[in-house]
Amino acid sequence: MKRRSLLSITLASVLGIGSVLAYQSDAFASKLSDLQNQKKNVESKSSTIKSDINEKDEGIKEIQGKQNTLENELASLDIKIATTDEQIQEKQQQIKEAQQAIDKLKTEISVLKKRIEERNQLLDQRARAIQTNGGSSVNFLDVILGSDSFADLLDRMSAVTTLVNADKQIIEEQKKDQAELEKKQADVEKKLKTLEEMQAKLQSMKIEMNQQKARKNQIMKELGKQKKQLENDKLSLEEEQSILSAQKSAIEKAIKLEKDRIAEQERLEKQRQRQRQQQQSQHSYSGGGSSSDTPPVSSGSFMRPAQGYISSEFGNRSFDADGFHSGIDIAKGGTVPIVAAGDGVVTRSYFSSSYGNAIFITHSVNGQIYTTVYAHMSSRLVGDSTPVHKGQIIGYMGSTGQAYGQHLHFEFYVGPWTASHSNAVNPRNYISF
Ligand SMILES: [Zn+2]
Numbered sequence: 001m002k003r004r005s006l007l008s009i010t011l012a013s014v015l016g017i018g019s020v021l022a023y024q025s026d027a028f029a030s031k032l033s034d035l036q037n038q039k040k041n042v043e044s045k046s047s048t049i050k051s052d053i054n055e056k057d058e059g060i061k062e063i064q065g066k067q068n069t070l071e072n073e074l075a076s077l078d079i080k081i082a083t084t085d086e087q088i089q090e091k092q093q094q095i096k097e098a099q100q101a102i103d104k105l106k107t108e109i110s111v112l113k114k115r116i117e118e119r120n121q122l123l124d125q126r127a128r129a130i131q132t133n134g135g136s137s138v139n140f141l142d143v144i145l146g147s148d149s150f151a152d153l154l155d156r157m158s159a160v161t162t163l164v165n166a167d168k169q170i171i172e173e174q175k176k177d178q179a180e181l182e183k184k185q186a187d188v189e190k191k192l193k194t195l196e197e198m199q200a201k202l203q204s205m206k207i208e209m210n211q212q213k214a215r216k217n218q219i220m221k222e223l224g225k226q227k228k229q230l231e232n233d234k235l236s237l238e239e240e241q242s243i244l245s246a247q248k249s250a251i252e253k254a255i256k257l258e259k260d261r262i263a264e265q266e267r268l269e270k271q272r273q274r275q276r277q278q279q280q281s282q283h284s285y286s287g288g289g290s291s292s293d294t295p296p297v298s299s300g301s302f303m304r305p306a307q308g309y310i311s312s313e314f315g316n317r318s319f320d321a322d323g324f325h326s327g328i329d330i331a332k333g334g335t336v337p338i339v340a341a342g343d344g345v346v347t348r349s350y351f352s353s354s355y356g357n358a359i360f361i362t363h364s365v366n367g368q369i370y371t372t373v374y375a376h377m378s379s380r381l382v383g384d385s386t387p388v389h390k391g392q393i394i395g396y397m398g399s400t401g402q403a404y405g406q407h408l409h410f411e412f413y414v415g416p417w418t419a420s421h422s423n424a425v426n427p428r429n430y431i432s433f
Contacts, residue, residue, distance in 0.1 A: 032255065032258045032259065032262060035251055035254050035255045035258055036255065038251050039248060039251045039252065039255065042244050042247050042248045042251060043248065045244055046241060046244045046245065046248065049237050049240055049241050050241065053237045053241070056231075056233050056234040056237065057234065059226075059230045060227055060230045060234070063226055063227045064227070066223055067220065067223050067224075067227075070216050070219060070220050070223070071220075073216055074213060074220070077209055077212060077213050077216070078213070080209055081206060081209050081210065081213070084202055084205055084206045085206065087202050088199060088202045088203060088206065091195055091198055091199040091202060092199065094195050095192060095196060095199060098188055098192040098195060099192065101188050102185060102189060102192065105181055105188060106185065108181055109178060109181045109182060112174060112177055112181065113178060115174060116171060116175060116178065119167070119170060119171055119174065120171065122167075123167050123171070126164075126167075127164075274389065275297045275391060278297070278339075278392055278393070293307060293335065293336060293337050294307065294337050294339055294391070294393065295307050295339065295391075297390065297391040298431075298432070301342050301363070301365045301390075301430075302341045302342045302363075302370075302372075302430045302431045303339070303341055303390055303391060303431060304330075304341070304431055304432075304433050305330070305338055305339055305340070305341045305372070305374060305408060305410050306330045306332065306336055306337070306338050306339065306397055306410075307330075307332055307336060308330040308331050308332030308336060308397070308408070309331060309332070310329065310330060310433055311330070311407055312328065312407075313325070313328060313426075313428075314326070314327060314424075314425075314426040314427065315426070324421070326411055326421035326424040327373065327375075327411035327412070327424070327427070328409075328410050328412075328426070328427050328433070329407045329408065329409055329410070330397075330407060330408045330410060331406065331407035331408075332397060332406070332407075335396060335397075336396060336397035336408075337393045337397075338374050338377055338393065338396060338397055339390075339391050339392055339393050339394065340361055340372075340388040340390055340391065340392045340394050341361070341363075341372045341390065341410075341412075341427075342363045342365070342370070342372070342390045343363065343388070343389055343390050344361040344362050344363035344364070344372075344387075344388055345361065345385060345386070345387050345388070346359060346361055346382050346383065346384055346387075346388060346394070347360045347361065347362045347371070347384070348384060349380050349382055349384050349386075351401075352401060353401060353402070355373070355376065355401050356375060356376040356377065356398065356400025356402075356403060357375075357376070357377040357379060357380050357398065357401075358373060358374060358375045358376075358377070358380075358401070359373070359374045359377070359380055359382065359394050360372070360417055361394075362416070368414070369415055369416060370413065370414060370415075370430075371411075371412075371415070371417045372410065372412055372413075373409075373410065373411035373412075373417060374394065374395065374408060374409075374410060375401060375403075375408070375410075375411075376397075376399055376401050376406075376407060376408065376409050377395040377396060377397065377398050377400065377408070378395070378396045378397065378398025378399075378406075379395055379398070380395045381394050381395050381396075410427060411424055411427075412424065412425055412426070412429075412430060412431075413425070
């Protein structure tokens with residue numbers, strides 16, 4: 001579909017072919033706040049478009065309402081027009097009947113007129129014959145003279161009179177009939193006129209209704225166009241919306257990467273701060289020694305516990321009672337802080353005749369227990385059960401217990417401490433000195 005290809009072109013041009021990838025790789029360069037602003041912009045655009053879409057939807061709904069109303073009006077107009085057509089046909093039928101009635105009446109009247117005319121002529125002839133004494137049909141004088149007696153004469157005269165009167169009466173009746181017919185004709189003509197007027201009125205009603213229908217159809221067409229336009233607008237907005245939502249998810253991805261990066265930075269920064277704080281606290285513990293008094297915090301789980309040189313390695317040694325040195329010795333002059341070799345908990349902080357001031361720390365690394373021992377210290381700074389961090393000062397180098405000169409005797413056990421030192425290992429296996 002055309003629309004779809006348009007969308008993909010628009011998408012590609014807005015995001016750019018590698019835009020999502022660019023977001024990912026450039027995310028580190030882009031500030032989180034910039035990304036969040038971009039996201040806000042996209043969201044606000046998106047919500048504007050959403051309200052635009054709602055507006056279009058309302059427009060479409062409104063037009064649909066109007067279309068429904070118009071459709072109803074058109075339907076009822078169609079019914080009215082059909083009814084009017086029926087009425088017009090009815091009137092036409094009535095007009096036809098009236099015209100036929102008028103024609104019939106006219107014929108009857110003309111027949112009657114002719115008959116009256118003929119009768120009149122006959123009577124005229126008869127009257128003339130009687131008066132002029134030369135009529136062909138009846139000779140009045142013959143009638144009188146031909147009578148046998150006076151009684152006969154009277155009879156004959158009476159017969160003539162009766163004959164004349166009868167003719168006259170017929171004429172009167174016929175004239176009356178004619179008048180009635182003419183009145184009827186006038187009535188029918190009047191009725192015809194009314195019918196024709198009604199028909200004309202119906203015709204003009206029909207014309208008016210057809211005009212209304214045409215107007216409504218025109219409006220309907222216009223509404224259809226408007227609706228189509230709104231629907232097109234809505235589709236474009238929806239396309240824009242889907243582009244924006246793609247942008248939004250790309251930005252969100254970039255924000256997540258940026259946040260992860262910041263979190264990692266913060267973690268590293270905290271670690272550095274902690275190391276700095278530890279170095280500072282070493283200052284206060286050592287009462288003004290330099291920061292170089294504590295060994296630098298190395299990476300890994302364990303670090304060297306004190307500054308100084310290795311005066312004695314782990315292993316066989318002739319002068320120890322059992323001929324074996326179970327730890328490593330670190331020696332240095334002056335005030336030398338001793339630090340925890342790793343994160344852990346102080347399991348013992350005490351004075352022994354052999355170890356002198358000694359601290360045992362238990363460490364847990366990936367589920368494995370290790371124990372470190374710090375002996376011959378001049379003083380201890382942490383008590384039993386104290387959690388300690390790698391690099392935290394726990395005491396100071398000394399020569400308490402069975403020691404010859406100031407040094408730290410440092411032991412390293414895999415597992416818990418044992419009096420036989422059987423599980424003691426060379427600290428160099430875990431720490432580079
Ligand atoms: Zn030693």
